[in-house]
Amino acid sequence: MTDNPTACLLIIGNEVLSGRTRDANLQFLATRLGELGIPLREVRVIPDVPETIIGTVNEVRARFTHVFTTGGIGPTHDDITSECIAQAFGVPWEVHEETRAIMAADYARRDPPVEFNEARLRMATLPRGAVPIRCAETTAPGFSMGNVHVMAGVPRIMRSMFEALAPGLERGRPILSHTVHADYVYEGQIAAGLTAIQQRHPALDLGSYPYYRGKGGGVALVAKGTEAAEVDAAAREMFALLAEYGTAREGEPAPEG
Amino acid sequence: MTDNPTACLLIIGNEVLSGRTRDANLQFLATRLGELGIPLREVRVIPDVPETIIGTVNEVRARFTHVFTTGGIGPTHDDITSECIAQAFGVPWEVHEETRAIMAADYARRDPPVEFNEARLRMATLPRGAVPIRCAETTAPGFSMGNVHVMAGVPRIMRSMFEALAPGLERGRPILSHTVHADYVYEGQIAAGLTAIQQRHPALDLGSYPYYRGKGGGVALVAKGTEAAEVDAAAREMFALLAEYGTAREGEPAPEG
Numbered sequence: 001m002t003d004n005p006t007a008c009l010l011i012i013g014n015e016v017l018s019g020r021t022r023d024a025n026l027q028f029l030a031t032r033l034g035e036l037g038i039p040l041r042e043v044r045v046i047p048d049v050p051e052t053i054i055g056t057v058n059e060v061r062a063r064f065t066h067v068f069t070t071g072g073i074g075p076t077h078d079d080i081t082s083e084c085i086a087q088a089f090g091v092p093w094e095v096h097e098e099t100r101a102i103m104a105a106d107y108a109r110r111d112p113p114v115e116f117n118e119a120r121l122r123m124a125t126l127p128r129g130a131v132p133i134r135c136a137e138t139t140a141p142g143f144s145m146g147n148v149h150v151m152a153g154v155p156r157i158m159r160s161m162f163e164a165l166a167p168g169l170e171r172g173r174p175i176l177s178h179t180v181h182a183d184y185v186y187e188g189q190i191a192a193g194l195t196a197i198q199q200r201h202p203a204l205d206l207g208s209y210p211y212y213r214g215k216g217g218g219v220a221l222v223a224k225g226t227e228a229a230e231v232d233a234a235a236r237e238m239f240a241l242l243a244e245y246g247t248a249r250e251g252e253p254a255p256e257g
Numbered sequence: 258m259t260d261n262p263t264a265c266l267l268i269i270g271n272e273v274l275s276g277r278t279r280d281a282n283l284q285f286l287a288t289r290l291g292e293l294g295i296p297l298r299e300v301r302v303i304p305d306v307p308e309t310i311i312g313t314v315n316e317v318r319a320r321f322t323h324v325f326t327t328g329g330i331g332p333t334h335d336d337i338t339s340e341c342i343a344q345a346f347g348v349p350w351e352v353h354e355e356t357r358a359i360m361a362a363d364y365a366r367r368d369p370p371v372e373f374n375e376a377r378l379r380m381a382t383l384p385r386g387a388v389p390i391r392c393a394e395t396t397a398p399g400f401s402m403g404n405v406h407v408m409a410g411v412p413r414i415m416r417s418m419f420e421a422l423a424p425g426l427e428r429g430r431p432i433l434s435h436t437v438h439a440d441y442v443y444e445g446q447i448a449a450g451l452t453a454i455q456q457r458h459p460a461l462d463l464g465s466y467p468y469y470r471g472k473g474g475g476v477a478l479v480a481k482g483t484e485a486a487e488v489d490a491a492a493r494e495m496f497a498l499l500a501e502y503g504t505a506r507e508g509e510p511a512p513e514g
Contacts, residue, residue, distance in 0.1 A: 015464055017297045019287030020479060023280075026302070030276030038272045042309075045283070045300035053297075075445045077452040078463040119448030154467065175275070182422070188332045191376030195334040207272055208333040210411065222277060 004172030004226070005065035007038045010056060011045040012081050013153060024155045025070045026054040030132050032162065037172030037226070038066060048072060053084040061088075061148050063095050066169065068162075071153030073142065075119040085215040086127035093125055099132055100124040101140055106139040135160035173226040178235035181220040181253045186210070190219065193241040201234045203227070218246070220253055261429030261483070262322035264295045269310060269338050270328040270410060281412045282327045289419065294429030294483070295323060305329060311339040318345075318405050320478065322427065328410030330399065332376040342402050343384035350382055356380040356389055356398055362397040386444075408461035408469040423480035429484040438510045439499040440475040442465070450498040458491045460484070468510050475503070477510055 009029055015021040023045070028237050030040045043065060046052050053072075061067050066227040072081030086093035103124050107114035112181065114120075123140035126132065133149070142161040151152035151161040187208050198206045204225040221242065223234040242248035266286055272278040274493075280302070287297045298321060303309050318324045329338030343350035361379050363373035371377075380397035383389065390406070392414065399408040410417040422449035444465050455463045461482040468474050474510040478499065480491040499505035 011300075014462055014481075015466060015479075016283070017300065018291055018434070018436070018481060019284050019289075019297075020285045020464075021466065026273070026444065027276050027279045030274055032276075034275055040276075041304060043268075043274065043300075043302035047298060057367050074465070074467070077455050078446045078464055087436040108286070114445070115450070117445065120445040122448075154469070156469070177277070188371070188374065191333045191379075192374070192433055205271055206469070207335055208331070209272060210331070212411070212413070222272075224271075224275060 004175075005038050005170050007033050007066045007068060008043045008060045008064040009040060009043045010053075010060065010067065010069040011043065011071060012048065012053060012069055013045075014047050014078070016045050016048055016071075025153070025158050028155070028159060029068060029070075032166070034177075035177040036166060036169065037154055037174045039058065039172075048078045048080055050080060050084050050087070053081065054088045055146060057085060061146065065237040066146060067148045069148065069150045070158050072148060073140070073152055075122050079122070081141075081150060082122075082126060085130075085148060085150060088101065088148075089127055089129075089145055091128040093127055095121065096124055096130070097115040099139075102134075103139045103231075113146065125169045130239065131154065133161045133165050137161075175221060175224055175226060176228055176231045177224045178231045178244060179220055179222045179252050180235055180239045180248055180250055181211075181218055182220040182246040182248045183213075183253070184216060184220050185242055185246040187219050189245050190221075190241050193244075194221065194238070197234055197237045197241065198238070201225075201230060204230060204234050206234065206238070211255055211256075213253075218253065260310055261432075262427050263296050263298045264290050264325060265317045265321040266297060266300045266322065266325045267310075267313060267317065268300065268410075269305065270302075271304050271335070273302050273328075274304055276403060277482060279490060282410070282415050285412070286327075286419065287307060287324060287417060289423070291432040291434075293423060293426065294431045295426065296429075296432055301321050305335045307337060307341050307344070310338065311345045311396070314345040314405060318403065322404060324405045327415055328404065329381065330397070330407060330409055332379050336379070336464045339379075339383060342387075342407060343427055344400055345405075346384055346386075348385040351383055352378065353383040353387070353389065354382065356396075358480060359391075360396045381424055382417065390418045390422050392421045394418075404436045408433040416497060430474075432481055435478060435482045435484055435488050436467075436477055436479045436497045436509050437492055437499060437507055438475060438477040439503040439505045440470070440510070441473060442476050442499055442503040443474075444476050447478075447498050450501075451495070452467055454491055454494045454498065457494070458482075461491050462488060463491065468513075470510075470513055475510065 387400040
């Protein structure tokens with residue numbers, strides 16, 4: 001996995017930090033990025049504070065192949081992501097003429113027509129040099145600026161923007177995953193055996209996840225890596241380890257309830 | 258809100274970054290910390306990599322009043338949070354005798370008895386000077402080391418540990434919140450008016466959140482702060498703003514579906 005490009009996600013918005021809104025983008029992006037061979041290495045949730053956004057963007061864009069942001073690109077006073085990206089890159093934040101024309105045509109076509117006021121014009125204002133990310137959900141675009149990809153926070157729009165962006169991303173070898181589990185087997189029993197399997201497969205990432213079902217439960221063991229044969233070999237060893245203590249099964253345990 | 262203590266949350270674990278597990282702790286902690294007057298200012302999700310954990314802990318414990326961590330305190334090879342905290346503080350990681358005795362008594366009492374093996378002993382091993390966080394869900398403790406509070410990742414156990422910890426935390430003035438909303442009103446209409454309200458109440462944090470209901474939707478406006486009279490005054494102004502464009506209502510919109 002070490003040769004793959006890497007990703008960092010910045011979730012921008014006070015509403016996630018205050019508990020008002022439960023983030024619904026992290027898991028989607030984590031899963032899709034793994035499929036594309038761009039493993040997600042870090043996530044930060046940060047507030048709508050310019051210095052924090054600018055400083056964080058500049059720190060992480062130097063450390064990861066790709067940076068994705070969600071949130072803060074709407075028309076209101078707390079939507080400051082786009083301006084902050086311009087400041088982080090040291091470029092002007094200016095009306096993007098092609099985007100303005102697309103949005104103007106869209107608003108004129110609505111019934112009743114939508115007023116293209118100053119607030120809405122903010123959504124057509126981009127850092128100089130940004131490449132718009134257009135999607136079917138809205139004419140207000142996301143954008144890529146260098147390796148920073150700026151997307152909406154609304155999950156439906158974010159997903160559409162990500163899929164528009166995905167074909168153009170530098171990608172690596174997909175992260176493959178193989179899971180086994182056993183009810184009534186506990187982490188404390190299999191920990192030493194699992195350590196031994198990890199030591200035999202240092203290129204893989206082995207994880208152990210307890211689960212709970214009423215008064216019972218068990219443990220799920222997951223092998224991840226880019227080499228299918230090695231992932232499956234480790235999974236067979238984990239299956240045999242679980243079978244020493246209970247009834248080993250393929251895959252994730254069924255959802256509770 | 259500026260005089261309040263601050264909090265940072267570190268979610269430690271490859272399983273959240275890979276998309277296998279959806280975090281279920283952020284929203285709970287964000288909400289409870291707001292109630293305690295310890296607003297959550299940043300969240301990071303980081304992998305089970307020692308240098309990353311150690312470096313991040315040392316960075317954020319210097320910047321925030323409290324740091325909370327979830328995950329990585331079980332018995333398996335990927336549970337490295339506790340060792341990393343010891344390294345971050347430059348203290349030995351050693352068996353905590355009182356905790357060992359409590360866990361030994363618990364394991365002996367089970368039917369059949371649980372073997373207190375080397376893997377399980379890791380859960381009784383703490384940074385020197387750590388104060389255990391004991392809860393009713395398990396005898397394997399969390400712990401506080403200075404301003405860093407280390408909790409389990411399993412939500413049921415994490416919540417129990419947090420509630421055991423909460424009475425002893427330095428806290429501030431609770432963050433109060435007042436929400437109004439209107440169907441069929443859109444952010445682009447009220448953005449300028451909302452900016453004016455924000456400017457009249459610079460001590461408050463005003464947020465605007467669109468919502469969607471099939472082909473319709475609307476906008477929810479939220480005022481947050483520590484002064485009840487000012488929060489309510491801003492909410493009245495936001496209500497009047499929404500009433501210019503639609504039917505304003507108190508509170509959050511009903512959940513979809």
